[in-house]
Amino acid sequence: MYQYTSATDGIELASSSSKQTLLQVLQEARERIQVNDDELDEARRRRDLLAGTLKAEFGADSRTYVNGSIAHGDALTPLTDIDLGIVIPNPDGVYGPLGKGPAELQNRAAAAIRAAHKSEFPNLRVYVNGRKRSVYVSFGDPVDPDVTDFSADVIVALDDGTGAGLWIPHYDTWDRSAPETHTTLVRAAAKSSGYNYSRTVRLLKHWSRRHSKPLCSWNVKALGLDSLADSMNQLEGMLAWFDHAIDDLTWRDTPDPANVAGAIGVPGDRSELVDKLRKAQDKLVEAITHEKDGYNVLAVEALSSFFNDKDMLPPPEAKEVTAQQLKRTADMRAARPSRLSVGDRPQTRSRTPTRSWAP
Incomplete structure (x- = not known):
């Protein structure tokens, strides 16, 4: 080390x-x-807009959580995306690994986001199909002029009643994860x-x-x-x-x-x-x-x-x-010891006189 x-x-x-x-x-x-303050402020504003929309869609008993670079305090410029989750009440176990997959909840979230924010962001696009975990939100409007877009990954999640963490989407089923604990x-x-x-x-x-x-x-x-x-x-x-x-x-x-x-x-x-x-x-x-x-x-x-x-x-x-x-x-050359030195005295070799010609 x-x-x-x-x-x-x-x-x-x-x-x-x-x-x-x-x-x-x-x-x-x-x-x-x-990340600079202007980027950060606008990213947080958009994150809060989405959080408010999701809370309105899924009710007062739902809760949102933040994750990713902005939440963790290590965002880089140019800022290109935000991460947000909504934990949806599931008291009867309708959804989850023993119930329905995430698609229905994801489509509800996507529809609510389109309806609430299309007027402010005319180029808004929201994708569900083919996504592994998140509802993908493309604002069509960057927060930094050096990039072409700004997006959000929105996770619909369920509390795991059997242990710590959450159930989050994995295509048409669910995985365990702990994004709230990770942020903490x-x-x-x-x-x-x-x-x-x-x-x-x-x-x-x-x-x-x-x-x-x-x-x-x-x-x-x-x-x-x-x-x-x-x-x-x-x-x-x-x-x-x-x-x-x-x-x-x-x-x-x-x-x-x-x-x-x-x-x-x-x-x-x-x-x-x-x-x-x-x-x-x-x-x-x-x-x-x-x-x-x-x-x-x-x-x-x-x-x-x-x-x-x-x-x-x-x-x-x-x-x-x-x-x-x-x-x-x-x-480095100056610091290298001479190969012909022994201690502090130069090394000498006895030599037998020779002639360059033979008789």
């Missing part, structure tokens, strides 16, 4: 007159990807860590997004619940997360933190996933090692390469990277 120790004097960034540590560089990068666990981790958990998760989600999403967002967060301690900064947190993720995913899927649903599966080949995680961690360690050794430009260049997003974390200029690579090579 690699332990991060910040350079005491910081590093002077290329094209910057101020001195910054990698942590400061990372903070600026994180601020570029976190994530919020508790965020608060107890001074929100280091949320900040580190946001960075890891962005790394995943820039590397073909080897893990879903919920898997990133679930692994973080077991690895992100309250005393960690974001560099320490990412290193600890990679350590834990590599160790855990090598041999198993991530268990449900609420111990209700099944394990969180991984896409693709497990060995390829773990190899990708190891390579990413190596690049992060490279950045930290360069900072510790005083090679400021190489540290930022490696961190930029780790995220693979020039808008989030621009790399230094190529000529400055080359100059510091040459300096590092020269420093």
Whole structure:
């Protein structure tokens, strides 16, 4: 396990007159990807509109819950969707694994949403058929100008009268899950860590997004619940997360933190996933090692390469990277002991005089 120790004097960034540590560089990068207030306010407004419509449709005894990145406090910009659930009263057991499937309730939710919000959102589209779990709501109107749409995943759910958690749709039947508990666990981790958990998760989600999403967002967060301690900064947190993720995913899927649903599966080949995680961690360690050794430009260049997003974390200029690579090579040569030295005295070899010709 690699332990991060910040350079005491910081590093002077290329094209910057101020001195910054990698942590400061990372903070600026994180601020570029976190959701802005205008996006967040509009997303919450739309979520509240849907919640009100669903409560009106399913009655006062129903309850809504929030889930996903906005509820968890780790949303990225551009913001493209929201997650919302409605827990529907089912006192007679009409619905559920021993009763009706979710389609009837999903169609009621979809019809109510269309009727209530089509006037404000003329391009509104609501889908039920073919969906695995959610009623899909496409507003046809983004909250961020850099994307083309904004959507909502609406889950119709039932209380599980036999144990913890909820019954949620799985095509035409039901699965057990615990989205309310998940949100409680994530919020508790965020608060107890001074929100280091949320900040580190946001960075890891962005790394995943820039590397073909080897893990879903919920898997990133679930692994973080077991690895992100309250005393960690974001560099320490990412290193600890990679350590834990590599160790855990090598041999198993991530268990449900609420111990209700099944394990969180991984896409693709497990060995390829773990190899990708190891390579990413190596690049992060490279950045930290360069900072510790005083090679400021190489540290930022490696961190930029780790995220693979020039808008989030621009790399230094190529000529400055080359100059510091040459300096590092020269420093390494200067520090290398001479092969002809023994102790502090040069090694000498006795030689027998020879002539270049024979008689």
